[in-house]
Each structure stands twice: as C-alpha cells, then as structure tokens.
Amino acid sequence: MRIAELAKLLDATVIEFAEGNEEITHASAIEDGDAGAISFIGNPHYEHFLGSTQASAVIVGEQLTTPNFGDRKPPVLVRVKRPYEAFARALEIFKPAKTLIAKGIHPSAVVAESAQLDPTVNVGVNAYISDRVRIGANSNVLPGAQIGADTIIGKNCVIHANAVIYDHVEIGDCVVIGPGSVIGYDGFGYVPIGDGRYRKIPQVGNVIIEDDVEIGANTTIDRATIAETRIKKGSKLDNLIQIGHNVEIGENTVIAAQTGISGSTKIGRQNVIAGQVGFTGHITTTDNVIVGAQSGVSKSVTKAGTYFGYPAKNHREALKLEGALRSLPELIERVRQLEEKLKEQA
C-alpha cells in the first residue's frame, strides 16, 4: 500500500520526509523495522530508536520533535493524535486472513437438521452443531468446536478450534470464544449428604455472553446453578481463566490470564484485573476497580481505585504495608537496642 493512502486511513495530520509514494508492505516493531515496514513510537522512552530504525515509515505523536537524521535517509514520519491506536489500525490492515476458517460447511462437520445457520456461516473440519442451534450471519465455527443444543450465537462471531459450548448458552454479536475454552459446563456445586459423601447440585441455569465480548484460550465459564452467569458487553478475558457459576462480569471489564472468580461474585464495569488474581464467592466490586496481579480479593470492593495484595488492600495501604514489611528486620534490631538501653538504665 502506498504511504499516502495508508496515512489517510490512519487519520494522519502531517507526513514528513515522504519522497513520493513509498510502498508499505507490513507493520513491525521499531527495533525490527526493515524496508517496507511501518512502525510506531508511542512512548518517549523509545524515541532513540528513530535514529537507527530501518523501517520505511514510523507513526509518531504530534508533539514529537523531528530529530536530526544527519546523513542518513530518514523514515517517513506519519504524525497522528494517538500513535498506538493508529498502529493497531495498521496491524489490522496488514494482518493475514484468519486460517482454520473454512469456506462454507466442511463435509466432515456434523450439523443437526434442526439447527438454523445463516447461509454465510462457515463451519470447519469435524465441528459439531447440535439440535436447534441458531447462528447468525458471518459467524465462523472452527475445526473441532462443539456447540450444544439450543445454543444461540449471534452475528460476526468466531468460535475457535476445539472450543466447547454447552446447551442453552446465549452468545451475542461480534463475540470471540478462544480455542479450547469451555462455556456453559456445570458449575461446581455439591451438597454433603451426611456420611461424608457429596451429591451434585444440578446446574440448570445458563450462560449469557453479550456483544463484543472476547474470551481467550482454555478458559472455563461455568453455567449457573439457577438463573445465569453473565459476561457483559465489551469485556475481554484472557487465557486459562475460571469463571464460576452465577458470576457477573460488568461491561468493558478486562481480565488477564489465570485469574479465578468464585461463584456468585459480581465484578463491576470497567474493572481491570491482572493475572492470577483470585476472588472469593458472593462478593462484588464497584465500577473502575483495578486489581494487581496475584491478589486475593476476599471482601467486596465498594470504592473505585487500585487494589493489591493477599488479602487485597487499597493501593496506598498495600504499598505502606509492603514498605513496613521490608523494614521489619531493621525494626526488630531497633527494638533489641531499646531493650538493651532500658536494661542498662535499670
């Protein structure tokens, strides 16, 4: 693609050093840039790469001072308001087509007669669509995925390879379910029956996944015992996450890998939850909560802000405690000296 055309697509305000119609063929990191590449600098920390990059073009912010390139031929500078966002769009432009996506319904796929698939739906090798499933326009079911009976999948969805979606799950539009993820399997509920043994509590609720939700690989989202487990609009979940039965995840909440959320907990809107965090069951977080990696959240969080630690505390309190803890060996020594002095006095 010609640089002029690309710059237009990226809403560039200024282009510097363009000699003519340089050809851009791919996007790359600033340190890996080579001929044909467009790269970006989103952080002053990386500006020093400008002097040495081999990329043909670099997306930069509007404030960046044009450096002195001396003798060498400078890269084309494409100035935009938000460099990272523009670069993400460049990646989108140059990304290869998704593979593992078939055209049409592969002959090895098994689709129940009672299933209703829009004619534009693609179903991959050895995928299985069970009874009365409905799938909307332009959705893709990749190889080896299994879709249980009565499940509804909206438009523009991708159900990735070997994902399993059980029955009666409701999935909105533009949803991505990652490979190997399991949606709507039974929640973990047992009742003791007196002699040490447990009886399973049937899990008869369902899972609702709203529009624009994206879920990573090998993540598990359990069916509700009764009522529903719900992942609200725009939320993004990473890999290997556990979502217990009857959990609710608020709109536009982001959860990193290996985090677990126990049954009936409700996470607010616009939360950002790092990796390997654990949430006790039956608690809530309010909107705009940030939780640091490996934290253990054991109580409801009612104020927006940043929390971390085990158990999780308000950012400031947690930092103070961490500092206090670091100084503990020194404190022990100070107390020893005090004891000595008092002894001397006695």
Place this chain on the structure above:
Amino acid sequence: MRIAELAKLLDATVIEFAEGNEEITHASAIEDGDAGAISFIGNPHYEHFLGSTQASAVIVGEQLTTPNFGDRKPPVLVRVKRPYEAFARALEIFKPAKTLIAKGIHPSAVVAESAQLDPTVNVGVNAYISDRVRIGANSNVLPGAQIGADTIIGKNCVIHANAVIYDHVEIGDCVVIGPGSVIGYDGFGYVPIGDGRYRKIPQVGNVIIEDDVEIGANTTIDRATIAETRIKKGSKLDNLIQIGHNVEIGENTVIAAQTGISGSTKIGRQNVIAGQVGFTGHITTTDNVIVGAQSGVSKSVTKAGTYFGYPAKNHREALKLEGALRSLPELIERVRQLEEKLKEQA
C-alpha cells in the same frame, strides 16, 4: 408436576397454603421466582424474600416461623429437614436432559474393533475409542473425546466433549470427566544430563479414578512415573486443576478451581481445598483438613483443622499473623516514639 407429588418426592413433613394441586414447572432462586417455580430458603438471611417472592412454592426448614403474608396470596410452603438438599433434588427433577449426548454410536465416531462397549453405551460425534478399551453400561462418551488404548471405563460414566484420556487409565463407576480435561498424560519428570540439557523420564505408571469421582473442565491429571496416580472414591475436582504424577487424593475430598498438587503428594480423606492453592511435592495431609484459597502448602499437615496463608499455617496462627501484619505500620510508629523518649531521657 403437582405440588403434592413433588412434596412427597422431597420428603416434606408439612405443606402450608396449598390451595389444591398447584402445578410446579421449574426450580429457581427465591429472588427470581415466578409462577410455576419452586424455590427455597436455606438461610435466615434470605427469609425476607418470602414476603415478596413470586414463586409458587418455597422449600423452607421446619423451624421457620410462618410469616404474615397480609393481603397477598402466599406461596405454598414445603417444610423439610434440610432445605438445600431438598432443593437440589428439585433441581434434579426439573433439569433438562443432557445435550451433546448422542443415542447409540454416531456414524462419525471411530471405535476400534477390539474395543468392548456395553450395548447401552453412547458415543458422540467424532469421538474416538482406541484399541481394547472397555466401557460399562449406560456410559456416555461425548463429541470429540479421545480414549486411549487399554483404558477401562465403568458404568454410568460421562466423558465430556473434547476430553482426552490416555492409555491404561482405570475409571470406576459413576465417574464424570469434564470437557477438555486430560487424564493420564505424562507426568513432568526430567533428569539433567550434564550439559544443561534434560532427558525425559518415561512415565510408565497409570491413573486410577475411583467410583463417584467428578472432574471439571480443562483439568489435567498426570500419569504416574511408575505405580499410580489415584483419585479416590467420591472426590470432586473443579476446573483447571493440576494433579501431578503419583499424587493420591483421599476419599470425598473436594478441590476448587486452579489448585495445583505437585508430584507424589498425598491428600487425605474429606479434605476441602479452596481455589488457587499450591501443594509442594512429596508431602501429605491428614483427614479433614481445610485449606483456604491461594494458600501455599509446603509442609505435611498432620492435624485436622483449617489452614491458610503463604506458607500455609494453622487458621489461628495465620489470623494472628495477619492481624499483627496489619498493625505493623502502627508498631513502627510506637517504636519511633520509644526511641524518642529514651533519647530525651539520655
């Protein structure tokens, strides 16, 4: 189902407010109850819902005082000894049939000629049953599940979609293996071979899963190096759990999601282990041990009781330490004041 018939199935001792033969069509939470629903109250904390629920019937304990419903038509009260257990039974009665379960052997499934399946066994779409596998009566192998050679599966088992069971695994009766779980893959064992490289130690033991064990989704249970990895009768494991080689889990032990148990560790009977707990290898826990979420158990636990923390400590000790830790910033201030006073004295 008529309320009278249902109450009998739930071993109700008393029915109040039944006008005639009210029809119950489903089970639901007390706050979501609507016409036709049977709900329950297992906890005084929820009794206030009785006044407003729209459920047609509510399971309650024998001690609950009948509230004054004033003008409104009260729900039928079904009194039982253990409300939660009765409600679980109601859920069982109204649950929909499992989907993804085929009738018979689906034509797309591959079953080795030497495999011996009871005629009542169902095998789903694209499942694979390898050589000399034996499967007992009324067991179901769901779509995409893979069963390795010489594995034995008992009666009334469900092997869920895309689960993988390797060879020579022994599975008892009434066992559930969740979707995407991997049973009997090689344990993680390597021996350094001098130049920084590692050689794999062949894992030639097997996995034995006893009767009534239920395992969640995307959980991994490794084959023993030699001898066996064993999950004993009645144990329940949640999702995304890692069970290392040669581990033994005692009878009726319950383990929540994302917990990991390292090689050769033996967990006792009737343990209750919360989520994201880690166990070092080669340790044991005795019977009736409870371990809190995210704990790190690095030593054998020889006394029944509750433990938590990193490293895990006895409940009382852990709470004391947590309290002490919370007061640490204040303690630092107190020591500073002591130092000042002593200075003034000097």
Place this chain on the structure above:
Amino acid sequence: MRIAELAKLLDATVIEFAEGNEEITHASAIEDGDAGAISFIGNPHYEHFLGSTQASAVIVGEQLTTPNFGDRKPPVLVRVKRPYEAFARALEIFKPAKTLIAKGIHPSAVVAESAQLDPTVNVGVNAYISDRVRIGANSNVLPGAQIGADTIIGKNCVIHANAVIYDHVEIGDCVVIGPGSVIGYDGFGYVPIGDGRYRKIPQVGNVIIEDDVEIGANTTIDRATIAETRIKKGSKLDNLIQIGHNVEIGENTVIAAQTGISGSTKIGRQNVIAGQVGFTGHITTTDNVIVGAQSGVSKSVTKAGTYFGYPAKNHREALKLEGALRSLPELIERVRQLEEKLKEQA
C-alpha cells in the same frame, strides 16, 4: 530382558548377587518392587528399602555399602555412576508403545492437498492439517489435533490429542506439544478507544518453538503482536502454563505447572521456575535463576540465584523476612513491655 544385557545398556560398572541370567520384565519404585522388577536407589534416604524390597534388581550408586542381607536372597545390585539417570533409561526400555498414535494417515483425518507431509508422518483420527503445512519425518499428529495454515513442524515431533496449533507457527525437531495445548492463538492486546470500550490490537507475529522443547497439557502459548514469541532449545514446560505474546524462554529452562508469564518478558537460560509463579510483563531474568512456587516476579532479575516470595526476593532476604514475619506477634509484645517500662519510669 536378561539382567546382564540390561546392565550393559545401563553402563553398569559392577553387578553383585547375580545368580545367572535373571529375567527383568519391568521397572518399578523400590517400595513397589516385585519379581521381575528393576528398581533404584538414588538417595541415601531410601537405602533402608534395600533390606525389604522384592524387586529382582536394584540400580545403586558406586559408593553404596553393600548391606548385609542375612538369610534372605538379595536383589541383584547394578552399580552405576548416576542411578536416577540409569533408571530413567530402564523406564525407557520397558515403556509401552505410545497409544493414540495411528499408523499412516487415518481415513477420518483431513489433510489439505497443499500440505507437505513426509511419508513417515502419522496422522490420527479426526486430526486436521490445514493449507501448506509442512511436517518432517517420523512426526505424529494425534487424534483431534488441529494444525493451522503455513505452520512448519520438524522431525520426530508429537502433537498430542486435541492440541491446537494456529497458523505460521514454526516448530523444530523432537518437539512435543501436549494434549489440549494451544500454540499461536492471539496475544491479549487491546487499546482503549475513548468511551470505555476496547479495540483489539491485531496479533500478527508468530510463535517459534525450537528443537527438543516439550510442552505439557492445556498450556497456552500466545502469538506475538508483532515479531515473535520464542521458546528456545531444550526448554520443558508443564501443564496449564500461560505464555504471553512476545515472551522469550531461554534454552533448557524448566517451568512447572500453572505458571504465567506476561507479555514481552524474557526468561534466561537454565532457569528453573516452580509452579503457580507469575511474571510481570516487560522484565527479564538472567541465566541460572531459580524461582520458588507461587512467587510473584515483578522486577527484572539480574543475578543468578534463588528467589521467592510475593514480591519475589533473593532467597536469603526472603528467608530473613519470613523469619522476621513469624516473630512479629512476639515483637509486638516486646514493644508493649518496653512502653510499660518507660511509663513506670516516668
């Protein structure tokens, strides 16, 4: 196999108590040894089993003092330089053939016409090999595995059941990808677009897995945003591990189950990382670093050594802190006494 032949294969220096050509049929643990078994003692701690084992032969070190067996018939003692390594070789000799491995290409497998498979490659039941995939000699793709377009797999590899490898992944020789693992799925990258919503950053890099790497079950290794995610030669990864986009794992590094490594972090050579460890993104570890279980590594580690804790600290510092923490309740009491004494003085 005759003991003399086996001893030769194990590079034994001495054989004691061999009566003639004892037949060895299997390998087992010293405490489970029975007639026909060869076992081993690699640790003085287990020497006491020598007096009672029923194993026909035991691999021991060269320094072990031959015990007095009294009246009973002693096992054959096979003396070697490194008992554990020799035992691993014995396990190799007696291990059963891998199951789930087909011979040739199973008729239910789907192999794209443009894929280039060496004639010795085996492809299992319902596996799928997409467009332009290349696979080298003696590699095996097990049932239900999915291989994306343009992916290259070397010689002597095993891609286990229901594993998913996305497109453009490069896999070396002698690599093992465990069952249910997902290689090359999109990294977790989103850019906020102003109104609380997020837009996905296309992940257009790839994953490179070098020779002799072994990866466990249900592990996820994300594709790079741009450039590559790389697992270097000889590294071994356990089950349920998360490797973020653009991560690099150094040569011969070992990582235990449920550990997570965030995006762009680079782990050095010969690291040993225990289970449930978390690494922040964009940090590095140098070579020969050991990290204890459940640690949280939030800063780069620039010195070889052992680290643990949350946040992870140098072994010595972490132990000191742990000791100080344990003595905290006692310290509080000591400060209380000091305060009292000073009050009395006043």
